[in-house]
Amino acid sequence: MSAPGAEALPAALQFEHVDAAYGRFRALFDVSFTVPSGSVTALLGPNGAGKSTVARVATGLVPSTAGRILVSGRDVTHQPAWKITRLGVAHAPEGRPVFASLDVEDNLRLTFLSQLSRKEAADALERAYARFPRLAERRSQLAGTLSGGEQRMLALARVLVVPPRLLVVDELTLGLAPRMVDEVYRALRDIRDAGTSLLVVEQQIPRALELAEFVLVLRKGRLVQARPASELSAGLAEEILSVPAAPVDGSS
Amino acid sequence: MSQFLSYAIPGLPYGCVFALLGMGLVLTYQTSAVFNLAFGAQAYASALVFYVCVSDGWPTWAAFLVSVVFGAPLLGVVIDLGLFRFVRSRPVLVKLVAALGLLIVIPAVLQVAFGTSNRYSPPSLWLSPSTVYFRVLGDPINGGELSTVIVTAAVALLLSLMFHFTQTGLRMRAMAESPRMVQLAGLSAERVGMTSWMLSSFLAGLAGVIIAPVFGSLQSLNFTQLLVAAVAAAAAGSLVSLPYTFLGGVILGILEEVLGGYLPSGNVLSSGLRPGFPFIVLLALLLFLPGLRRRWGRTDDPLAACDPPPAPIASTMRDPALYRATRIGTTVFVIAFVLSCLTWITDNWVFTLSQALALSIVFLSLVLLTGMSGQISLCQAAFAGVGAFTAGQLAMHFNLSILVGIVAAGVVAALVGVVVALPALRVGGLALALATLAFGLLADNIGFQFSWSLNGDSGISLPRPTLGPINFSSDRSFFLLIIVVLAICIAIVEAIRRGTTGRQLAALRGSELAAASIGINPARTKIGVFALSAGLAGVGGALYGSLDSSVSASDFNTLVSLVFVVVVATVGVYTVEGAIEAGLAYVLLNNLVTSSLPSSWASLLEIVFGAGAVVYVLHPEGVIEYLKRFAIEHLVRGGGERAEAEVLA
Numbered sequence: 001m002s003a004p005g006a007e008a009l010p011a012a013l014q015f016e017h018v019d020a021a022y023g024r025f026r027a028l029f030d031v032s033f034t035v036p037s038g039s040v041t042a043l044l045g046p047n048g049a050g051k052s053t054v055a056r057v058a059t060g061l062v063p064s065t066a067g068r069i070l071v072s073g074r075d076v077t078h079q080p081a082w083k084i085t086r087l088g089v090a091h092a093p094e095g096r097p098v099f100a101s102l103d104v105e106d107n108l109r110l111t112f113l114s115q116l117s118r119k120e121a122a123d124a125l126e127r128a129y130a131r132f133p134r135l136a137e138r139r140s141q142l143a144g145t146l147s148g149g150e151q152r153m154l155a156l157a158r159v160l161v162v163p164p165r166l167l168v169v170d171e172l173t174l175g176l177a178p179r180m181v182d183e184v185y186r187a188l189r190d191i192r193d194a195g196t197s198l199l200v201v202e203q204q205i206p207r208a209l210e211l212a213e214f215v216l217v218l219r220k221g222r223l224v225q226a227r228p229a230s231e232l233s234a235g236l237a238e239e240i241l242s243v244p245a246a247p248v249d250g251s252s
Numbered sequence: 253m254s255q256f257l258s259y260a261i262p263g264l265p266y267g268c269v270f271a272l273l274g275m276g277l278v279l280t281y282q283t284s285a286v287f288n289l290a291f292g293a294q295a296y297a298s299a300l301v302f303y304v305c306v307s308d309g310w311p312t313w314a315a316f317l318v319s320v321v322f323g324a325p326l327l328g329v330v331i332d333l334g335l336f337r338f339v340r341s342r343p344v345l346v347k348l349v350a351a352l353g354l355l356i357v358i359p360a361v362l363q364v365a366f367g368t369s370n371r372y373s374p375p376s377l378w379l380s381p382s383t384v385y386f387r388v389l390g391d392p393i394n395g396g397e398l399s400t401v402i403v404t405a406a407v408a409l410l411l412s413l414m415f416h417f418t419q420t421g422l423r424m425r426a427m428a429e430s431p432r433m434v435q436l437a438g439l440s441a442e443r444v445g446m447t448s449w450m451l452s453s454f455l456a457g458l459a460g461v462i463i464a465p466v467f468g469s470l471q472s473l474n475f476t477q478l479l480v481a482a483v484a485a486a487a488a489g490s491l492v493s494l495p496y497t498f499l500g501g502v503i504l505g506i507l508e509e510v511l512g513g514y515l516p517s518g519n520v521l522s523s524g525l526r527p528g529f530p531f532i533v534l535l536a537l538l539l540f541l542p543g544l545r546r547r548w549g550r551t552d553d554p555l556a557a558c559d560p561p562p563a564p565i566a567s568t569m570r571d572p573a574l575y576r577a578t579r580i581g582t583t584v585f586v587i588a589f590v591l592s593c594l595t596w597i598t599d600n601w602v603f604t605l606s607q608a609l610a611l612s613i614v615f616l617s618l619v620l621l622t623g624m625s626g627q628i629s630l631c632q633a634a635f636a637g638v639g640a641f642t643a644g645q646l647a648m649h650f651n652l653s654i655l656v657g658i659v660a661a662g663v664v665a666a667l668v669g670v671v672v673a674l675p676a677l678r679v680g681g682l683a684l685a686l687a688t689l690a691f692g693l694l695a696d697n698i699g700f701q702f703s704w705s706l707n708g709d710s711g712i713s714l715p716r717p718t719l720g721p722i723n724f725s726s727d728r729s730f731f732l733l734i735i736v737v738l739a740i741c742i743a744i745v746e747a748i749r750r751g752t753t754g755r756q757l758a759a760l761r762g763s764e765l766a767a768a769s770i771g772i773n774p775a776r777t778k779i780g781v782f783a784l785s786a787g788l789a790g791v792g793g794a795l796y797g798s799l800d801s802s803v804s805a806s807d808f809n810t811l812v813s814l815v816f817v818v819v820v821a822t823v824g825v826y827t828v829e830g831a832i833e834a835g836l837a838y839v840l841l842n843n844l845v846t847s848s849l850p851s852s853w854a855s856l857l858e859i860v861f862g863a864g865a866v867v868y869v870l871h872p873e874g875v876i877e878y879l880k881r882f883a884i885e886h887l888v889r890g891g892g893e894r895a896e897a898e899v900l901a
Contacts, residue, residue, distance in 0.1 A: 023560025052557070061432055061558050080442075081435035091436050096554040101429045102422075110426050113419055114438040 009037035010073030012166040012197030013058055013089075018067035020050075020057045027053040029221045030067070035166065035214075037072070040188075040198040042212035042229065044205060049218040051201045052094055055170045058199065059091040060084045072165055086115075088165035090158070092172055094201075097155035100144025104135055104154060107143050111158045128157040149180035156187045163194040170201045185211060258391050259513030260506045265397040267505020268404035269463040270530075273478060274485025274497040275411060276455035281491050282415075282428040283448035286336050286347045287682050289689070290354035292479035294453055295460030296472045298324045299374060300362055302461045303470055306375045316377060316461065324457025325450035332449040337442065339869050340431050344681040345628055346872055349821045352630075352814050353865020359472035360855035360862065368854070374464035378403070381465055400462050407458065408498045411451075415494055424448045432555035473811065480690050481505075481530040487537040487686075504533060528698050531690035538675045538683055574884070590735060599727055604843055605836075606731045606799050612835030613741050613792030615820045616828065620745050621785035622817075623825040624754065625778060626761040628685045631672070631692035632789045632816050634699075635665045637808030639790025640797035641705045644714040654717035658737070658794045665790025666783040673782040692810040700805035711804025714797040734795055741788055742828055748784075757781060815861060822864030824874025833876050 011034040020028040027050050035041045045051050056062040058069065060081035069077050076084050085091075098107050108128055112121035129136035132153050138146065143154060152172050159167055169188065173181045185207060192198055192211070202208035209215070215232050217225035225232070273291060280288045288294075298319045305315035331354060339347045379385070379395025386393055415421040423444045426434050431441035460475065467474045481504055488500025508529050593602050614636050621627050629635075642664040643657030652660075672691045673684065700706040716725040717733070724730045748754050756777050759767040764774050797803040819838050824830030838861075845857045864875065871878040 021560075022558075025560065056558055059436065061435070061555060080440065081432065082438055082440045085436055085438040093433075093436070093555055094557075097433075099426050099429050099433060100554075102426060106422055106425070110422055110434075110439075111437045113422075 011035060011070070012037045012039075012072060013199060014068075014070040014073075015054075015058075016068040016070070018057060018069060019065045020053055020062055021065050022053075022062070027062075027221055028057065028064075031218075031221075031223050032067075033216050033223060033226055035197055035199050037165075037197055038195060039214060040192055040200060040212045041214040041216060042208040043199060043201045043216045043218065044203075044208065045218035048220075050221040051218055052170055053221075054218065055091065055093075055168045055199065055201050058084075058168050059089055061091070061093075089168065090164040090166070091168040092152070092155045092159070092170060094170040094174070096144075096151060097172070098143040098146075098151050101142065103140050103142050104146070105139045107154055108135075108158060112162065115162055124161045128161045131160060132157050149176050149183070152176070152180075152184055153187070156184065156191070159196070160187060160191055160194070163191060163196045166197045166199065167191055168199045168201075171203060173202070173204055173207065181207065254389055255513075256510065257389055259510045261388055261391050261393070262397065263506035263509030264502065265400040265505070266463075266466070266509060267502035268400050269459050269466075269478070269501075270481040270485045270505050271408060271498045271501025272404050272455055272459035272462070273482030274489065274501045275408060275494050276452045276459070277482055277486040278489055278491055278494060278497050279411070279415070279424075279448060279455070280452040281486070283424040283452075284332075284336055284340060284445055285428060286339065286351060287344075287686075288452070289348065289351040289479065290331070290358060291452075291456050291482065292475035292477075293355045293358035293472060294324065294327060294456035295463070295478065296470070296475035297327060297358055297362060297460070298457030299460035299464040299475070300366060300371070300470055302377075303371050303374050303464065304366055307371075312375070312377065320454065320457040320461055324453045327457075328449035328451075328453025329446055331453075332446050335866055335869065336449070337445065340441075340445070342869070342872070343626075344685075345622065345626065346869060348628055348682070348685050349818060349865050350869045352818050353862040353868070355476065356811075356814060356818060356858045356865075357862030360858035362472075363855045364859070371470040372468065374467065374470050376465045377461050396465055403458070403462060407455070408494070411455075412494045412498075420444075420447065430553040430555055432553065432558060476810070477693055480534065480693055481508075483686050483690070484530040484534040484537065487534055487541070490541060504530060507533075528694040531694045534690050535675050535687060538687060590732075593731055594728055602727045602731050603799070604839055606727065606734050607796065608835040608839035609731075609734045609738050609832070610792055610796040610799055610835075611838060612832045613738055613795060614789045614816065615792075615831035615834045615838075616738075616741055616745055617785040617788035617792065618817065618820040619825055619828060619831045620748070620788065621781060622821070623827070623830070624745075624749060624761075625757045625781045627778060627782065628681070628688075628817065629782070629785065629813075630685055630689040630817060631695065631810070631813050632785075633793075633808040633810070633813035634692045634695040635669060635786040635789035636793025636796065637695065637700055637706055637803075637805070638665045638668050638786075639793035640714065640803045640808065641700070641712060642790065643794035644712045644797060644803070645704060647715055648712065653719070654715060654794070654798045655719055657714075657717075658791055658798075661790040661794035662787040663790075665793070666787035669783045669786025670779060672786075673779050688813075689810065692813050696805065696809045700808065706803065706805045706808070709804050709806055711802050711807075713802040714794070714800075716798055716801065730799060734799070737791065737795060738832075741791065744784075745788075745828060748781075753777065753780070815858070818861050818865045818868075821868050821872075822861060822875055824877040826873060826877060830874055830876065 013035040015031050015033050018028055018031045019026065031050075031054065033041075043051050043054060053062060057064050060076065060079055060083070064077060067077075068075060071084060071087050071089055074087065076087065099110070102110070105125070108125055109121065112124045116124060129139070134150060135154055135157055138150070143151060146154065155172070173184050176184065181204070188198065188200070188211060198211075200208055200212060209229050209232065212229045215225065215227060215229045216223060273295065277288060277291055280286055280291070301323050302315050302319035305318055306312060310318075335350055335354065336347075339350050376396050376399070378399035381394050381396030383395045384392040385395060385398055415424065423434065423439055424447070426437070427441060427444050427448065431445065434441045434444060463478065464470060482501070484504055485497050485501035488504075489495070489497030511529060593605060597605075614632060617632055617635070618629070621629055639658075639661030642661040643654055646652040646657045646660055647654055672688060675687060701708045706712060716723075716730060718724065722729070724733050748757075756767065756772045759770070759772060760774055760777060768774055793808065797807075800807075820831065820834045823834040823837055841857055841860065845854065849856065867875055873881070
């Protein structure tokens with residue numbers, strides 16, 4: 001898929017015929033797509049389609065077994081996760097995207113200090129607190145004791161203050177109250193406006209379509225749709241997701 | 253008061269060493285989530301290298317550089333690169349077995365490298381122990397004590413500052429929770445992990461060199477025992493807090509000396525209580541520190557889902573035709589085996605095979621406990637010992653037939669098992685492992701020394717049984733008896749696996765919370781299985797003793813327990829046949845090493861099984877199980893193409 005207007009810059013993320021597996025279990029089959037630079041791409045699909053796997057493969061948490069992965073035009077196929085992160089890829093994983101056993105400030109410092117000088121990091125910390133006063137109130141509280149919404153704010157605060165080139169967000173709104181979902185999307189919008197490309201894994205299709213310019217649909221580990229969001233009516237999206245996940249092959 | 257102090261002050265240096273080791277344990281546990289049972293072995297390694305260098309005429313500082321400053325961190329790097337890097341996100345059991353493998357391998361390799369000669373009066377590191385520097389309330393303080401206290405205090409302070417206030421410390425703390433999240437923060441988890449391994453190994457080496465002069469001669473077992481004290485210290489710090497661990501270690505050391513001072517000397521209780529004391533403290537901490545229980549049960553890497561799911565057991569993949577063929581083959585083989593043993597196989601071999609099968613019963617107890625219920629016990633040999641002395645003493649004093657004794661052995665061992673498991677039960681996993689390790693050491697030092705139990709190293713004798721007119725005194729007839737008992741034990745284990753209890757155990761292994769939510773009482777089920785497993789070990793021990801006709805405490809010491817776990821885990825802990833294969837492998841290899849290799853190779857067996865534990869990390873289903881599955885996939889199914897086609901959610 002080629003994105004109009006993205007020819008000038010290399011794509012933020014590009015998958016070329018990528019396969020991935022967990023041990024003996026294949027999770028992705030020949031997945032190819034691009035996330036054009038500066039765009040928001042939503043990755044949709046029913047449960048078990050492989051959405052999280054795409055996110056994990058993109059940041060090197062799960063190794064690909066075939067194909068190539070490019071970040072801003074650079075081949076990162078077999079790079080470890082921390083090197084990919086240093087190329088400017090941030091990943092907010094599913095579930096609890098923070099260190100529960102560290103306090104709020106240590107969570108932020110850990111990320112900032114790995115990217116910035118000591119002085120810049122202190123500065124970044126102040127900006128993060130300015131953007132999320134709630135986190136400032138709880139700076140010495142263990143992140144594990146924050147509410148689910150606050151934890152996700154903390155994860156986004158790290159990204160907002162030092163914008164990466166590409167942010168991969170894995171179901172960041174799962175289990176949140178509608179008001180917190182709004183807040184998460186506001187933060188995502190801010191991150192996009194700061195020039196970061198986004199790959200958003202999402203189950204709340206309408207919310208994703210509000211933000212996304214491009215839509216990818218996965219089913220059973222294969223990419224079945226890749227098109228601009230404007231071409232994807234809400235009805236069609238519902239239809240895509242209403243197809244139940246294929247039963248796991250039980251004949252063995 | 254002054255008497256109290258005169259006991260307490262010499263305890264301070266001991267306490268300092270416990271504290272050093274305890275802090276090292278906490279550090280490794282915090283950063284790599286591995287509870288490094290091989291820590292004592294690492295301390296031993298440095299102490300040994302230091303000893304060898306000094307006795308070769310090196311200056312002390314050079315020996316210290318080689319053994320502690322460079323050698324110890326290097327060992328840390330090696331075990332990180334070679335082993336622990338691969339277990340980070342594995343279950344507690346895998347990590348423990350890996351550490352156990354190391355605990356067994358390190359001293360064995362050192363024995364091959366430096367010989368097995370006795371090394372008396374290890375040299376001291378810094379100030380001479382024979383110089384008295386000053387007196388506190390009239391008690392002389394010598395250089396050894398002084399240097400221990402100074403070094404420990406300095407290291408403890410630096411370490412705490414580093415851990416809590418520097419960037420390196422922050423990274424290490426983050427590692428404890430999730431190496432993958434550390435990666436996502438743009439940091440190499442490998443590098444952070446290696447740093448912490450170097451640091452903790454340095455602590456182990458330092459502690460080893462400092463404590464060495466306390467022992468009359470350098471022996472690896474001394475250092476293993478030291479570990480229990482270190483574990484108790486770490487428990488005092490709830491496995492998190494370095495300052496509390498430090499305090500816990502110091503207090504433990506002082507209490508131990510005070511206790512030793514007030515107890516009458518010369519009897520088994522007082523000579524054994526000192527090594528046993530940390531066990532009691534550990535159990536008390538387990539019972540009374542609720543925060544500790546929470547810590548030890550945890551597995552909370554939010555990215556754990558990135559790991560591939562555990563491999564299924566080969567038997568679930570067999571196709572029916574193959575299964576039938578295997579069954580027929582096995583039956584024919586077993587019949588042929590028994591007939592051969594009764595006819596043409598020589599007496600020596602019948603005896604050896606009987607040993608293997610008696611041990612298989614003990615190993616079966618591990619299959620039940622570890623394979624089926626996911627718990628780990630590091631004192632199965634002690635339970636076997638309990639069984640052996642129960643049967644032996646009953647025969648000796650009440651003239652009871654060993655056949656009755658075997659049943660009694662099972663019952664008594666099961667009861668002891670209940671007592672051991674109760675405090676650790678609610679947590680399971682690591683706490684149970686440590687409680688059983690401590691119990692094993694307590695049994696070594698106190699329990700098995702009494703004349704009413706195994707009578708120490710002099711041992712007790714067990715007659716061969718008679719059943720009415722049938723006399724089992726010949727090796728061949730006894731072999732038959734062992735086969736029958738083994739068959740009964742297998743039938744019991746199989747019945748449990750197929751019955752309700754087995755399903756409950758499988759549920760508990762999957763998720764304790766989910767199991768509890770459908771009305772399974774985890775505590776009761778687990779304790780039942782633990783007791784049954786202890787009982788099986790007792791039966792096996794009694795049979796083994798009766799076969800050998802005499803047993804002593806050294807047959808069932810803690811090292812034996814550790815080797816048992818490693819052997820069974822390596823060969824295959826998930827299947828009943830795994831226990832039998834493990835028994836055969838253990839006895840046959842042992843026979844091979846002791847009978848046909850020079851004595852300097854005596855530690856080869858330990859190295860083999862220790863290396864097996866490393867294999868276990870890669871293939872937790874066991875070596876033989878792995879080979880079987882490999883065969884099934886590649887010979888029968890043609891390259892496992894169907895497996896390839898499976899899609900995971």
